Amino acid sequence: MRRRRRPAGRRPAEPRGHWFLVAIAALLMTGALLLNAYAHNVVGETQPPPADYGDSAELERIRSGGPLVNVSGARPLSARPKPRRVALTFDDGPDPRWTPRLLDLLREHHAKATFFVLGARVAEHPELARRLVAEGHEIGNHTYTHADLAAVPAWRVRVEMSLTQKALAAAAGIHTRLARIPYSSGPGAVGYGQLTAMRLLGDEGYLVTFADVDTQDWSRPPVDEMVLASLARTAEGEGAVIIFHDSGGDRARTLAAVDRLLTRLERNGYTATTLTEAVGLPTAHTAASPNERVLGTVLGFAQRASFAFVEALGWFLAAAGVLTLLRLTLFVALAWAHARRTRRRSTGTPQWTAPPPVSVIVPAYNEAAGIEATVRSLVATDYPGPVEVVVVDDGSADGTGRIAASLGLPGVRVIRQPNAGKPAALTTGIAHAAHDVLVMVDGDTVFEPPTIRNLVRPLADPAVGAVSGNTKVGNRRGMIGRWQHIEYVVGFNLDRRAFDLLGCMATVPGAIGAFRREAVASAGGVSADTLAEDTDLTMAICRGGWRVVYEERARAWTEAPASLGQLWRQRYRWCYGTLQAIWKHRGAVVERRPFGRRCLGYLTLFQVILPLLAPVVDVMALYGLFVGDPLPVVAVWACFVAVQALTGWYALRLDGERASVLWVLPLQQFVYRQLMYLVVIQSVATAVLGARLRWHTVRREGTFTLPAASVPEPSLAGRRRRAVRGGNAPRRRRSRP
Incomplete structure (x- = not known):
């Protein structure tokens, strides 16, 4: 190799700081990928906390009580909906396809409902959270990523709930006092793992919500089956909390079941309303502080940016692979054509x-x-x-x-x-x-x-x-x-x-x-x-x-x-x-x-x-x-x-x-x-x-x-x-x- 001569006293200034910029870019990319993975609940600690079986009498009181539970005091308190009051609850949203259609259906029936939202989805679709609040519906906290709170440590429970509150603060300017543990159904099915999570939520000031009727619409049962299961609870004028889902797959059957159920409830003199109104409590919404709104805005921007970044990477990888x-x-x-031409080049080409x-x-x-x-x-x-x-x-x-x-x-x-x-x-x-x-x-x-x-x-x-x-x-x-x-x-x-x-x-x-x-x-x-x-x-x-x-x-x-x-x-x-x-x-690009x-x-x-x-x-x-x-x-x-x-x-x-x-x-x-x-x-x-x-x-x-x-x-x-x-x-x- 040869070296090039340069004037004495002048040495080339090769860059060094750009590796710092590369490291920053790598950290940002890693952060975006991790945030995207966390928001989709594919990373995160899932080792359950140490078992705490606690008081079996406390657990029995929860199992025999109503679907709305307060465990912040010395002993759990529960509440049930008033007679002829039905609280329709929808989990795992908001969804850009199904939630708006569901809201249109509720408006047609002049009904209100409670939506237990995922913070990651709120950060992704803040306009839907604003619409929920604007149309008089109630919002509950269903964690940020749908993590099983019975299988994660206490710090993860707090992070999940806190991030969702920040997302709600940025999207709708509110916090909520309602919470629902993912993978839960009725209070009679509560186990010791969920009891530990409930205590943590109670310490944070949440009212934990279960259901009287779980339609299991996520398994796509027949519409008539979901309607009959919901009406069975209200046959004698009792109130009820009913679980549906407005996200997580095809919800066409859910929409049809809700439509039929509301029609039957109206005919029977029932009122479909929010959870807190059904049990006679003040609204679960409280105003979020300006700081929480700012933090939530940053969180939402970061999450949407990570989603867009990962999606762009997917398209880039596909394009790069095809190219x-x-x-x-x-x-x-x-090369094959060139090899054939080379073998035939002995004739028909110029010779010295x-x-x-x-x-x-x-x-x-x-x-x-x-x-x-x-x-x-x-x-x-x-x-x-x-x-x-x-x-x-x-x-x-x-x-x-x-x-x-x-x-x-x-x-x-x-x-x-x-x-x-x-x-x-x-x-x-x-x-x-x-x-x-x-x-x-x-x-x-x-x-x-x-x-x-x-x-x-x-x-x-x-x-x-x-x-x-x-x-x-x-x-x-x-x-x-x-x-x-x-x-x-x-x-x-x-x-x-x-x-x-x-x-x-x-x-x-x-x-x-x-x-x-x-x-x-x-x-x-x-x-x-x-x-x-x-x-x-x-x-x-x-x-x-x-x-x-x-x-x-x-x-x-x-x-x-x-x-x-x-x-x-x-x-x-x-x-x-x-x-x-x-x-x-570079000028050769525009030449003939x-x-x-x-x-x-x-x-x-x-x-x-x-x-x-x-x-x-x-x-x-x-x-x-x-x-x-x-x-x-x-x-x-x-x-x-x-x-x-x-x-x-x-x-x-x-x-x-x-x-x-x-x-x-x-x-x-x-x-x-x-x-x-x-x-x-x-x-x-x-x-x-x-x-x-x-x-x-x-x-x-x-x-x-x-x-x-x-x-x-x-x-x-x-x-x-x-x-x-x-x-x-x-x-x-x-x-x-």
């Missing part, structure tokens, strides 16, 4: 009348570990025409230029210059190159003998301005090396096959690329405007009207970073440089040629936007695992990995590589993928904050420090080749056709 699958399908199809002379330019900065193997591989080419190798020593401090010069190989020139950066080194090499066909190769890369011949062949077409070769990872023994090997074959080379057919090649890699001098000159030469000079140059050549193609048979073996830290440094520079190139060439719309649109969507938001996928997956049914999450993940594996198998087959390396693909989802996403986040933050990123040098491990005889050599008809790897002499293996 990813479409991309994989399209690129595999294009005579092999043109080639200048190979090797910009090198501190490449002592591998420069000898690089230069020897270039000299060992089987290209039939003249080849010169121009090594530009860009101010190396480790003797790179001296090593290259000491080899004494024919056709090799070494040019030394003060450190000025890779673009300047390439410009120097182009200026000293004697020929018009230019091959650029990094100082850490090794060519196979037929590489130059295959790389230059497409330039016989006068419309072709540049050719991208096939970069392969040489040090692929460890896990990080295998991950990068898969990425190079599946992510880079598969994409280049598609870009070739679509005419929107984004990058001719610095490791291996052939250029027509005229095309480079028309693009303004190698620019130092970005840290991805190869992407910048490729885009400029494409915008100039030249074709840029991919030649998979031109193979180059490069040394990939061997540690996560080194990988981060390399990809950070690549990503940031790509962002710079996209911004520099489709290159800008295809290339920049693809890069922006699949290499910036989706990776930038991809951590959300992981967070949502964890959210689904821990607060929902994990089976769909695991199934989707397995399907996604399976699709990736099939795509990887085909890409490896096209490249003549063994598919056995795919065993590391599932592991790649847990470390490597997240690292690449964090690189995108870091790069975007650096670009948005306007910081100037310095050139990140990657330490060389000397993968290709091998004897000359072990440099990759051609195989019979391209069917066998020697794999370059770290260590001693490489072993032979058979590649796929």
Whole structure:
């Protein structure tokens, strides 16, 4: 790698505080997910408090008493509705579909009712709570999330009731003294667990409400059955508290039963009214304080925001999944078409009348570990025409230029210059190159003998301005090396096959690329405007009207970073440089040629936007695992990995590589993928904050420090080749056709 020269005393100010912003965003997202999960009663402590059996006489008094119970005193007191008074109560609302229809029905019958609401639903639909109060109905507290108060600790009981009161304060400006324990029915069914919860509610000043008739409409019984059960209690003029539900599913039968019941009650001289009026008590509503209203407003906003956020995430995940699958399908199809075209390209395509002379330019900065193997591989080419190798020593401090010069190989020139950066080194090499066909190769890369011949062949077409070769990872023994090997074959080379057919090649890699001098000159030469000079140059050549193609048979073996830290440094520079190139060439989007719309649109969507938001996928997956049914999450993940594996198998087959390396693909989802996403986040933050990123040098491990005889050599008809790897002499293996 090369470093860029900067004025003395000026060091790039890379951002640091943006990680704090990322952490804040992660906390907000986590909070939104947890609030959404809590509001839907899928998270929260559900371990019951220690058993307190208490006084069995107290429990018997509650069981034998009326449906409205006060346990705030020394002994429980209960009350019943007055004769010919019926208190219709509705649980689990308000519901945007069924509650308004129920209110319309009650208004038609001039009836009042008591609604035991869930605080989460009130926060979500405050307008319905306001309508309940405005039309003279009564509201009771049914907890915030429908938690079983008999199975949660005391603090959770208080939180549930308090949050509901705040939601009511914001929505309707009231508090309520009525409460109903979820999963309760009549007082005769009260157990010791509910008794403990009742004591807590009594200490908070609540009147606990049960029922004389539980219609069990949640199980959708026949309408006549619910009506008859309700009328049985009122057959002899007694009052009654009756339970229905206005939420939690299809309530069409509930509406029909209420309509018939009210008609029969009116005919029999009954009055359907609120619970407190039915038993002869003052209204359960009290005015909420301004502070409670403010807190409730904040709570409601936070909950609605969390609901909207989770819903938006769901749509984003669906869109991202569809786009990813479409991309994989399209690129595999294009790769198949490209492979067929390659097999048929021996006829009907332009051919050189005579092999043109080639200048190979090797910009090198501190490449002592591998420069000898690089230069020897270039000299060992089987290209039939003249080849010169121009090594530009860009101010190396480790003797790179001296090593290259000491080899004494024919056709090799070494040019030394003060450190000025890779673009300047390439410009120097182009200026000293004697020929018009230019091959650029990094100082850490090794060519196979037929590489130059295959790389230059497409330039016989006068419309072709540049050719991208096939970069392969040489040090692929460890896990990080295998991950990068898969990425190079599946992510880079598969994409280049598609870009070739679509005419929107984004990058001719610095490791291996052939250029027509005229095309480079028309693009303004190698620019130092970005840290991805190869992407910048490729885009400029494409915008100039030249074709840029991919030649998979031109193979180059490069040394990939061997540690996560080194990988981060390399990809950070690549990503940031790509962002710079996209911004520099943004005008291509409105040009007549489709290159800008295809290339920049693809890069922006699949290499910036989706990776930038991809951590959300992981967070949502964890959210689904821990607060929902994990089976769909695991199934989707397995399907996604399976699709990736099939795509990887085909890409490896096209490249003549063994598919056995795919065993590391599932592991790649847990470390490597997240690292690449964090690189995108870091790069975007650096670009948005306007910081100037310095050139990140990657330490060389000397993968290709091998004897000359072990440099990759051609195989019979391209069917066998020697794999370059770290260590001693490489072993032979058979590649796929």
